[in-house]
Amino acid sequence: MKYIAQLLFIGGFCVATVGGAGFSDPLEESALMMFIGGLVLVLVGGIMLRRAVHAEAHEKVADGLSEEGLAKAIEGIAADVRGLIDEASGLDGKQLCTRIDTILQGSFFDIGSRNEDYMRVLGNTVYTRYWDGFAVGERLLARSWSMAADGAVAEAVAELPGVLKNIERATRRHFQAELTTIR
Amino acid sequence: MEQKPTYRELTPASLIGGVCVGALLNMGICFAGLQIGFTIVGSTVAAVIGFGILRGILRKGSILEVNIFQTVASSVNTVNAGVIFTVPVLFLLGFEENIDYTALLLASVAGSALGVMLIIPLRKQIIDFERLRFPEGTAVATILRSPGAGVEKSRLLIAGILVSAVTIVMVKEKVWGETVDLGEIVGVPATFNLILAVSLLSLGAGFLAGRGGLVVLYGTLLNYWILIPAALLLGWLPDDVGSTEEMLVDVSSLTSLEHGAAAETFFGKFSHFTSRHVGIGMILGGALAGIMLAAPALKAALASLKQGGGEGGKSEEVSLNVLKIGSTFGLLLLLFATKLAGGDSVSWGQAVMVMIAGGVWLWVAGLVVAQTTGRTDWSPLSGLALIAIAIMMGILGTGSGSIVPAVTVGAAICVATSMCADMMADLKTGYLVGSRPAKQQLAQILTCWIGPAIAVATVVLLWKAYGFGPDQAGVLYERAHTAGGATLEAFEAAGGTEVNLPDGVPKLGAPQAGALESAIKIVQSGDVPLGKYIAGALIGIIASLLISPGIGVMVGLSLYLPFEYMAVFGIGGIIALLLARWKGPHWTEDKGVPVAAGLIVGDALVNIIYAVKDVAQSL
CATH class of the missing domain: 1.20.120 (Four Helix Bundle (Hemerythrin (Met), subunit A))
Incomplete structure (x- = not known):
């Protein structure tokens, strides 16, 4: 679960950054799509990672x-x-x-x-x-x-x-x- | 009867000595900065000199007194970064006659004062709670603690200094190149940039940053190994890249890029027009998310300022009233400087808006540089200055009449941000050696007005004496022609032409000001890449809120800065992590930190010596 979340987060981060770097005037549709898609992946991966970290926190009490x-x-x-x-x-x-x-x-x-x-x-x-x-x-x-x-x-x-x-x-x-x- | 404390900390010797050494460093580094395009903070050098003067010559300095000495010296010196990134552009754009020097001075002093006042409330958050590393601050603390830290640590520190010093001398004397193209050596295609700087300073700073180095390496690889090749594939090419003949790059095919200077220039330019803007946005987003997340800590910091306590009645920070009065004074100074610089072309209403927007941006930018310096030792000073000037031009208009006041306020903001970074690094040193923050803050408040005055005067003097900028020879040629007669004859006799500098005149390219000049022209033409900033900021905010505030700041910074230095920084972080696993965190701290600190000190010392040498040669 944690690894999938990390993968989604890192992958989304890369895609969103590439999309963001392509923003120009006029706005390229491919750049916008990449940015939005990447940002969604960052959100999903980030929320999953947060949950995984919170679950881990309970385990770390022993530590x-x-x-x-x-x-x-x-x-x-x-x-x-x-x-x-x-x-x-x-x-x-x-x-x-x-x-x-x-x-x-x-x-x-x-x-x-x-x-x-x-x-x-x-x-x-x-x-x-x-x-x-x-x-x-x-x-x-x-x-x-x-x-x-x-x-x-x-x-x-x-x-x-x-x-x-x-x-x-x-x-x-x-x-x-x-x-x-x-x- | 209570005994009077005799331990030396904030003393006249530390204040006066710090001001004198800081002033000398300021002038030397201003000169060097106009030559090479970046400045050196000089805290480490000031600490070494402080030891020599207070403990060696006066024979009565304490560790904490030397800390105040270096705090003052670096405060007087460090603002030159803010001045040389901005003020020269007024000369380069041909506004010499329109500059109001009093306004420029007032604005710089206002920036310096505001930088100190506005960053003090964040000390507790950044240093006590987040425990940011501040590599240079840690290096200075290692120097200060060396007399009591034992022979072994001192030996490790000196070994680090020597290795770094020898390396940088070899680079300066051109025995070794400034970079090594590892990609060419191991056979990686040039499309995947693997050019590493011969910079032990970066390695040492990365080592001290530890886990943060990994994040920086991720951002660097994302930028150069994913973003740039992807942008090339998708054909998102800025007009200035790929189309010019001197780039020697056929961008229709990724594999056609060849190793060498052309590839290096290509990556630098491409990164400048694509990832750099996203990077700045990301840093801003990450820093703002950090503020949101740190609300409880900020509350604690403000409570501590209000109480002025925490140590059994002794004041831990300067009082909130001092900060309020100082900030009000700084903002009013900024208001008058704006009006003075703009004259009739700026209304009082516009000046008030500039003051408010400048104050807000200054605080945000100060927070950003405190975060980036705390995590990596680098800060996006020139990028933040550009945004500041763009904001000011947004308020004052983009006509030529608004440029002088916009750059004047931009200089104030740039000075303020460099002051914020320096103040926090000094307070980190203070934390590690046990200095009372209130004493360091007081020392910095008392002396913060001196540095801007020296830096502005140095820039003006250098302009009058030698000119500067990409067309420095042309400027001098023009002056000689206007003067005519004996002046022109002397100019030509010394080998001066429209394109060649006469003998004895140092080359002062002012590269940062040159970059700002083109940025101002972009703002004037209305082509500010706002979309890229916003995209970066959104990614930075979301990633930082979900994972950690450091992510946006660190990855953003690695999108902004050149690969060769950030990759070496990342390698330093990996070495620290591997050593911590192999030999344990205690061993890494005990043995690794003095060596890493030495690497930073050695580099800084040699750079200062070369700056002094350059100044001496040109006199």
């Missing part, structure tokens, strides 16, 4: 690509950052950089590199609710890294509560909603 999965993954980052805050004051600039790098290149990268999948599966509204805090948290952690790399360890450590605050902001609504449901 962590669900609201629940995202909330848990971000909560995992929050735990990492809490651990970092606890030990940060005893680290020098280089050690702090390495610790931050582990989080940035690890859990942040794992979630961040799948942003398009999350957007597709969760839809824009839900995705945005989580991603706002996630993105600000990631940027602030990068800020802390830069400061640590420059040897400004005190300033770098001072940024970390802001990172945690934003990461917690990302998941707060989910857990609040969950709590309400349980009650």
Whole structure:
């Protein structure tokens, strides 16, 4: 089903583009027919593809690509950052950089590199609710890294509560909603 | 008592240093742009120089301070793209006497300010939510992070720079050709274009784009392997292609096309008249669909601007009030510039309409270039400028009296769009190194008026000194004849004729302005291919709404740009995907990104050095 949809979509896209490129004054009938036919194929293939993707989204829940999965993954980052805050004051600039790098290149990268999948599966509204805090948290952690790399360890450590605050902001609504449901 | 923050970020040194370096880059790249037809953003070079000055010489720069330095430098420099694509056309069309330089300056400054003000609300959507790659922005971040990123990453970065620099030097010195016809080597018929540019910059940018590279490759192949052969078969030939003798192409048979320069020229011309317009329409459609789909994210972005928070009370973005005041100021400046440029031939009512239409188009075009630059590092700047000028001529009329104000406003829009692309790339760098967006935005707002002034002045000075355009020798010959006497004797003694430039005068073909000149003539004759734009836009909107907003933008861009660069870009994306599968995404990010960033930096560095060399030789 998905492959047929892809075939229709890509084929239609090609035909419609060829037709569109042939538009001139006066309008050639063959170009117009190709354009309309191609556009219909794009529509049909596109709708079929959307349905296939939505069906796949349900399967992907097991792969962590669900609201629940995202909330848990971000909560995992929050735990990492809490651990970092606890030990940060005893680290020098280089050690702090390495610790931050582990989080940035690890859990942040794992979630961040799948942003398009999350957007597709969760839809824009839900995705945005989580991603706002996630993105600000990631940027602030990068800020802390830069400061640590420059040897400004005190300033770098001072940024970390802001990172945690934003990461917690990302998941707060989910857990609040969950709590309400349980009650 | 709370301790005052001591970490250096937005400082006078970063602002002043950035302005000085940006001004030098601006003049050099303006000159080079008039020669070769495209410009270099220069953020990577500014970052390297920033490191040298702030950390090497002043010995107190931080990573975030250098980031502000490069933000300012690229902001001052980058607007030259908007100026050299548009302003020279006024001289080429013979309107030198009608140009109001104050209006031109005001319009360019208005464009620059509006570009910054109108794109800031989209930062959250494009950088935080969509996480667009911005290859050059990522490359700059890699440079900035290099001191703390470890020896191995620095080595990979330097290796990338060296390989790319050596390659581009070989190309510039004509040891290697600019392109390789792979089709000829492997025996593919010339009808299926397989000419690849020797451009490691494109390869690196494609690598950083990753999956996006595949979509670009699809669009490129669709254009050159399906659309053009199909159009040839169906006989949809534009008048300018195939009928002229110099094309040396017998279009009655697909197989008659032979490898070589003729095929390359043929594809370039054919694409220009067919797929290019559909491509621009598709990009616009894709970008508009993106806006529709991103409504929740835009709401979040505006809420963030209203609150000015998100980081525990510290302002994340410049306040909405600053943006409102700045935008109003920019629009009023545009209104006065239009009236000033048009004089009696433009009524206040027309000027208001130009301001409104210009403001709306500017925002749409800014969004388009932010999207395309974010996904590929390229933007359809000249195509958007052409549409802008066509819209302005639609409001002001197509008579010769309307051309000066239309191009003046077109310049403002072109400057604004180049500013949007630069601002977003800088904010991406800022995201990766942890800069506070409000500080970068403030730095750019404070300095955005400087670049247009320098670029306009440079173009005018170059025109007065050397002339430019396809008939540069003719222009100088005319001037020498008018002056007569010793001037004419000196001109002829230096070997100057109607067709030959005198010794010591650099060739400034201004190819983009030449293209805009013919486009203006098309608008005047009423032959604007509106149908192709609308067809492209419809395909872009439907495909983007159903699948992903990236599709319309990426495929449209690959219909618009030349095969040789887009194919290499696509290959870069495939390499990234294969490496991610083979060695894992972490390895690809860790090892591949510094090398890819190096490839981009090396190319930019060598191009700047050659631009400086050209300027020095002509002085």
